[in-house]
Amino acid sequence: MRFWLIVVLFSFLASAQASDLTWQQAQQNKGGVITIQYKLNEPFLLSNDGVLEGLEYEMMIGFQRFLSKKYGVKIQYKWHEWQTLAEIFGQIQNEENAGDIGLDIISWTADRERNVKFSNPYFPDFQVLVTHRTNPTVLHEEDFSNPYSDYTAISVLGTTYDQNLKRIKEANQFGFELKYIDKSTQIIQEVAATPRSFGYSDLTRYLLALDQNWPIKRLNAFAMKGHGLGVVFNHNSDWDAPFNEYLASPEFARIKKGSVQRYFGSEFNAFIKNLSNHQDEEVVLLMQEKMFMDEELELNRQEVERQTRVKNLMLVIIAFAVVIAFFLFNRSWIKSKANKQLLEHQEMIEKQNEELIAVNQDKNNFIHILSHDLRAPINNINSISKILSADLKLEEGETKMLHHITTESQRLSDMVTRILDIEKIESRTIDEYQPVDLGKLLAEIAKNFSSAAAAKSISIETDLEEGTYIMGLDEFVFHVFDNLLSNAIKFSPLKKSIYISTNRVGEDIEISIRDEGPGISEADQVKMFHKFQVLTAKATGGEQSNGLGLSIVSKYIGLLEGNLRCESTLGEGTAFIVSFQAAPQDVKKL
Structure with missing residues (x-):
């Protein structure tokens, strides 16, 4: 009897936090209240002393202003927090909650769309495999099985991270074990703290962790590019129409640009734009990672210089102390202890510097290999198309197609040449x-x-x-x-x-x-x-x-x-x- 009372009470409380307001009713009444079923997921949605902020929060506040300005409809929100994505999906699938909106950097999948309705994407969905910086580097997918087939994969049960790991494990018959944690926001921290482990992370969180000098790196294998992140509605909801209209508006574009700069960093907007426009996402990502590595190397170089100055100053102070100690019962242990601490600290920094240089060299080598490997097939395509144009009697449409192939392959060849030019310039190898x-x-x-x-x-x-x-x-x-x-x-x-x-x-x-x-x-x-x-x-x-x-x-x-x-x-x-x-x-x- 007590169990059923608890179930009834939970259902009542959940329904009190839900809404059945439709967009049609909101237009007729010029307003209303809808419930946002959400989960905190920094930096998209976070709580600062109980006050919500982040890109998704500003996106939803912008939606209120959009409806008020364009349709004269004033919407109020009830924010209901959950701990898991499964709880959010459970609320959104309830037909009595047709006015609810689900929010938690949700990746579109065909299985999920059978249960809920997705908005158009408001942010790219790109997942990469990450591991500790000291673990072996992977340049091609065929290099992954040795040794990562014996590692532990960190994931969250039921997420797209989990689905992607299971998919590559089954498709390639890998032997790695799966370890589940409660929050996807903790995957990078868990990987960094667990020896012989790896896991999927969204590209945004990986780049932010890299910018904060976390000891991680990306495995150049099995990256997953999804349809995009969206909010979810009940299948009977009609709120997706005005929301998709809002996502396509200049108002949302301005809000997204400002939010990304505030919560992701000043250079992230340019990176996302390059990633969307560039023909080869791997090259753009390698360049961005190389920039972070160069910055970290420069910070470590500055830290070594600072430590050297501190060491020299300490040596002067210690020398002076030794002279005083000669007259004050010979306290020479001060110098020995201070020198030992300074040397240990400097050795630790030098070791980190060597690791960063090795990782940076891996990135440079991969860019070099990638560019050179692309040249041969591109030149072959160009040569074959020219031979066909010269030797065959073709119709006008076929000639245009061959000319297009020749032009595009030449453009790709020029792009590869320019990437090699940049590598040569940055390596400073001049005659x-x-x-x-x-x-x-x-x-x-x-x-x-x-x-x-x-x-x-x-x-x-x-x-x-x-x-x-x-x-x-x-x-x-x-x-x-x-x-x-x-x-x-x-x-x-x-x-x-x-x-x-x-x-x-x-x-x-x-x-x-x-x-x-x-x-x-x-x-x-x-x-x-x-x-x-x-x-x-x-x-x-x-x-x-x-x-x-x-x-x-x-x-x-x-x-x-x-x-x-x-x-x-x-x-x-x-x-x-x-x-x-x-x-x-x-x-x-x-």
Whole structure:
């Protein structure tokens, strides 16, 4: 009897926290109350001294404002917290709760959609395998079974993390054991604290942990890209229509951008945009991880320097103390104890530094291997398509398809080349500089682009002074002006002109490449030399941009000890002016 009383009481309390208000009724009444069944999941939804905040909280408050502004409907929320996702699903599936909304960074799956209704995605769903930084690195899926087949997988029962682990275990007959914990927010902490373990984490939480210097790394295997994160409704609910309309609105875009910057970090918006726009998510993710590793290496280098300064200061203090101790009963143990603590601390930092350098080298090697492995098949595709176009008698539609294959494979080959350029620049592997004939090199580059310019009826005008030499490498200088001229043609309208000129200014030589394109805004000028930055201006002939060209230009000019500036007026055009110190007279004849 007591058991049934408890069940009835729980059902009454649960229904008191639910709502059956429909969107149609809310429009008729100009308002109403709906219940949000939620679970805390930092940084999407968190409680700060009892006050809710986070991206999902701000998203729901924005939904209230959206309904009030567009439809004149004023909605109030009842927030009901649960401890598990299963409890939220149990509430949402109840037909009496048709007005409820479920909130807990919920990944869309076909099985789940049979029980609840999903909104459109409001955030990417990307899951990666993580493990402790000292565990073996995995570059390919075939390398995973040894040794990770004998490790323990950390997960939460019934989640998509759990489903993904079971799927790869069954598909590949892996022998790893599953260990379940209560909260998905604790998976990374559990993996970091448990030897010989790994587990799935969403990409957001992994990058935040990496930015906070957690001793973890990503296994380059079995990454899962889902449909996206959404909120859930009862199958009889009609609230999904206004909510999906809100997700597609400029109001939500502004709220999402601000929330991501507040709760995920200032660079996360740019990373998510790059991840969405880039053709190869693995390359973008590797670059982001490499940035975090570089930052951590720099912090450790600074810490070693600080410890060295502290050590030197302590040595001075200890030496002074020894002199005093000679007269105060010889207290030399102070110096021995202080030195021992400092040495142990420094050894620990140096060990961490070595581990970070090894992980960073793994990332560099993988980028190098990935880029080189891509080159051969891309070049084969390009060659075969050209042979077919030349040897076969094809119809017009088939010819266009082959031409498209040739163009796209060439673009992929160019992207791989640019990634290798970045690797070469960042590795600082440069040879001995030689005199470079600027006039001859610029004339050659202009000639190389004559066909591309003619295709858009663009004229390339040159005013090049003969006998202008600088010290450098032909390859570096070629890449600088090849990229600048390529951009000028790409963003110039039809039947315009591009002007290339050289000019002596004191002991320097200035090279100007000026176009008559749309110009570059001040906001774009601030970020245009960063990697993977796609600017506001669009190519006039439908050409593609991977956001690497100007980054490569800036780095090469830095290696050549030159200067680069941009002069641009919107609607009139852009000029990139590069200046180098002229080579001494006695080396031009070498």
